[in-house]
Amino acid sequence: MAAKETLIGAIEKALRDLGVEKPVAVLERPAEMAHGDYATNVALSCAKQLGKNPRELAESIVVELQKNKSDFVEKIEIAGPGFINFHLKPEYFVETLKGLDDTYGKGISLRGKTVLVEYTQPNILKPFHIGHLMSNAIGESLSRLIENAGASVKRLNYQGDIGLHIAKALWGIKALTADPRDIDAIGKAYAHGAQTYENDEKAKAEIVELNEKIYKNDPEIHELYEIGKATSLKRFEELYEILGTKFDRYYLESEVWQRGVELVNEGKDKGIFKESDGAIVFSGEEHGLHTRVFITSKGIPVYEAKELGLAERKAKEFTFDTSITITAVEQEQYFEVVFKALSLLRPEFAEKFTHIAHGMMQLSGGKMSSRLGNVITGDSLISDLIEEVKEKMGDRVSASDTPVVSRDVGVAAIKYSVLRQALRKNIVFDKGKSLSFEGDSGPYIQYTTVRAKSVVAKAKSAGIVLSFEKTPEEIGIVEKLLERFPEVAARAATEREPHHVATYAIELASAFNSWYAGQQIVNTEDPLSPYRVALTKATAIVLEKALWLLGIRVPSVM
RNA sequence: GCUCCCGUGGUGAAAUGGAUAUCACGACAGACUUCGAAUCUGUUGUUGGGGGUUCGAAUCCCUCCGGGAGCACCA
Numbered sequence: 001m002a003a004k005e006t007l008i009g010a011i012e013k014a015l016r017d018l019g020v021e022k023p024v025a026v027l028e029r030p031a032e033m034a035h036g037d038y039a040t041n042v043a044l045s046c047a048k049q050l051g052k053n054p055r056e057l058a059e060s061i062v063v064e065l066q067k068n069k070s071d072f073v074e075k076i077e078i079a080g081p082g083f084i085n086f087h088l089k090p091e092y093f094v095e096t097l098k099g100l101d102d103t104y105g106k107g108i109s110l111r112g113k114t115v116l117v118e119y120t121q122p123n124i125l126k127p128f129h130i131g132h133l134m135s136n137a138i139g140e141s142l143s144r145l146i147e148n149a150g151a152s153v154k155r156l157n158y159q160g161d162i163g164l165h166i167a168k169a170l171w172g173i174k175a176l177t178a179d180p181r182d183i184d185a186i187g188k189a190y191a192h193g194a195q196t197y198e199n200d201e202k203a204k205a206e207i208v209e210l211n212e213k214i215y216k217n218d219p220e221i222h223e224l225y226e227i228g229k230a231t232s233l234k235r236f237e238e239l240y241e242i243l244g245t246k247f248d249r250y251y252l253e254s255e256v257w258q259r260g261v262e263l264v265n266e267g268k269d270k271g272i273f274k275e276s277d278g279a280i281v282f283s284g285e286e287h288g289l290h291t292r293v294f295i296t297s298k299g300i301p302v303y304e305a306k307e308l309g310l311a312e313r314k315a316k317e318f319t320f321d322t323s324i325t326i327t328a329v330e331q332e333q334y335f336e337v338v339f340k341a342l343s344l345l346r347p348e349f350a351e352k353f354t355h356i357a358h359g360m361m362q363l364s365g366g367k368m369s370s371r372l373g374n375v376i377t378g379d380s381l382i383s384d385l386i387e388e389v390k391e392k393m394g395d396r397v398s399a400s401d402t403p404v405v406s407r408d409v410g411v412a413a414i415k416y417s418v419l420r421q422a423l424r425k426n427i428v429f430d431k432g433k434s435l436s437f438e439g440d441s442g443p444y445i446q447y448t449t450v451r452a453k454s455v456v457a458k459a460k461s462a463g464i465v466l467s468f469e470k471t472p473e474e475i476g477i478v479e480k481l482l483e484r485f486p487e488v489a490a491r492a493a494t495e496r497e498p499h500h501v502a503t504y505a506i507e508l509a510s511a512f513n514s515w516y517a518g519q520q521i522v523n524t525e526d527p528l529s530p531y532r533v534a535l536t537k538a539t540a541i542v543l544e545k546a547l548w549l550l551g552i553r554v555p556s557v558m
Numbered sequence: 559g560c561u562c563c564c565g566u567g568g569u570g571a572a573a574u575g576g577a578u579a580u581c582a583c584g585a586c587a588g589a590c591u592u593c594g595a596a597u598c599u600g601u602u603g604u605u606g607g608g609g610g611u612u613c614g615a616a617u618c619c620c621u622c623c624g625g626g627a628g629c630a631c632c633a
Binding site: 026028029030031032035039041044045047048054079080081082083121123126160163164165168194197253276277278279280281284288289290291292293294295296297298300302303306327328329330331332333334336357359360362392393396409417420421422424425426427428436437438439440441443444446447448450451454455458459462491499500503506507510513514516517518520521522523536557558 | 596
């Protein structure tokens with residue numbers, strides 16, 4: 001980082017000396033490492049202004065830079081149409097490696113801030129489906145990225161325990177006389193109820209009536225509801241443990257809906273909401289959005305109204321700078337409407353509440369929907385994958401390690417396949433193909449980390465003491481990648497895009513594996529061995545840290 | 559119909575407005591008496607079409623085509 005600022009200062013000074021007023025130098029990381037460690041395009045962008053040929057201008061700039069060359073710069077070159085490339089000395093990278101420990105990559109850009117991150121949001125009495133898995137993977141990673149940038153993060157989960165979906169499930173449980181203690185039976189009952197709701201007018205009326213009873217906490221369904229709710233919540237908790245998420249606060253719809261109704265009524269008095277066909281709606285058209293119902297003509301608050309109650313509850317319980325809600329893109333325009341209404345009702349909230357939309361997980365055959373019952377549940381996917389890992393492991397690890405290791409590797413495969421690509425992009429889910437254990441995969445990075453650590457352990461027992469005293473003449477890609485980790489973590493946090501870390505981790509793992517194959521690391525006869533072991537250890541630390549940012553655990557063996 | 563997103567090798571993806579577009583999978587050919595082969599080495603092949611802005615476009619703007627999402631009492 002310091003190198004970057006120094007170079008920018010030097011370039012801007014050179015430009016000033018050449019007659020550029022208020023120069024702004026942009027320093028880039030060349031995509032191609034052979035092009036150097038830093039590059040600037042100022043000769044290209046200023047050429048026109050100065051009426052010079054870009055390459056000639058670059059020559060003049062380099063002459064200026066050479067006068068006062070920073071001591072960590074090895075050479076400065078001009079390339080292509082007029083890029084100025086900076087190659088740093090090997091010592092610069094070795095210095096970075098020397099100070100590399102568990103705190104490496106921690107940022108300060110969000111120091112002092114508190115950020116609420118709400119994610120996963122499953123609904124009780126409905127299956128924990130693959131979309132929840134996706135939201136959980138993304139939410140956990142974003143939480144860690146923001147934490148790593150210096151903020152204090154509160155992980156929140158908002159679980160739906162009241163509303164029409166509950167009525168559908170309870171109706172289904174009754175119709176099928178399903179066991180409310182059996183999570184799979186509940187899932188089937190929900191699908192049955194939801195389908196019947198769409199095809200059968202009489203059943204639909206019954207479900208609507210049941211929904212009203214739920215809001216009134218009618219004793220007729222109270223017991224069934226409580227048992228089913230407990231079954232769901234218990235299973236969700238087991239899944240969070242498997243996935244490696246610990247929430248700080250769980251919100252339930254049942255605790256915020258009443259306040260939501262009050263807020264809508266308050267807004268109605270202020271003219272923010274209005275009545276339409278017996279329902280209370282927010283006219284989004286006036287703000288370039290669409291109109292949505294907040295309270296139905298039967299007086300039942302829908303998701304929109306509850307969300308207002310939730311927002312206020314968050315503000316009461318936490319002092320925070322930003323509240324992020326993570327959901328799939330299908331709710332994006334819905335959140336625009338809700339947050340618009342919220343900002344009119346509580347102007348002081350306007351800038352604080354934000355929504356992050358991720359892509360949809362789709363089945364090759366079409367959209368998955370728990371209402372239609374054509375879902376691969378998150379539950380079954382996790383268990384299937386863990387089984388697959390077990391099979392693949394055979395007797396590589398001891399029987400006592402197998403449960404934990406297969407869990408961590410299976411979860412890594414799922415999480416990485418979600419986090420490796422830009423948030424907004426959809427994933428067409430093919431169970432056979434998309435969850436690979438080799439190449440571009442979570443387990444590949446895990447394996448590399450485990451292997452690196454194992455080599456370090458071996459070096460220790462061979463009596464090799466890590467040292468940067470004797471270094472190779474040439475610095476390789478591994479060293480250069482390690483030096484970039486802090487800025488990758490920072491960028492991922494700023495852009496709220498975990499895939500930058502995923503891409504980086506796979507690159508580093510791949511570079512390390514190639515280097516590893518090239519020579520022996522642990523060799524008491526080789527004077528370079530202490531350096532190689534130290535580099536291996538540094539790689540292991542950074543890989544583990546990168547995986548942590550993705551919410552992926554590193555098993556002890558695999 | 560209106561609004562918002564996404565189109566990159568056979569497949570899945572990456573790329574701060576920058577240089578010869580980068581990986582992985584697949585296919586083919588190789589490497590374990592060598593620190594962990596879930597590994598490594600090599601070969602193969604790409605920016606949906608058309609305009610525009612720019613010194614420079616996968617990236618920004620317009621338009622067409624293709625796919626996804628949303629659009630009143632679901633969440």
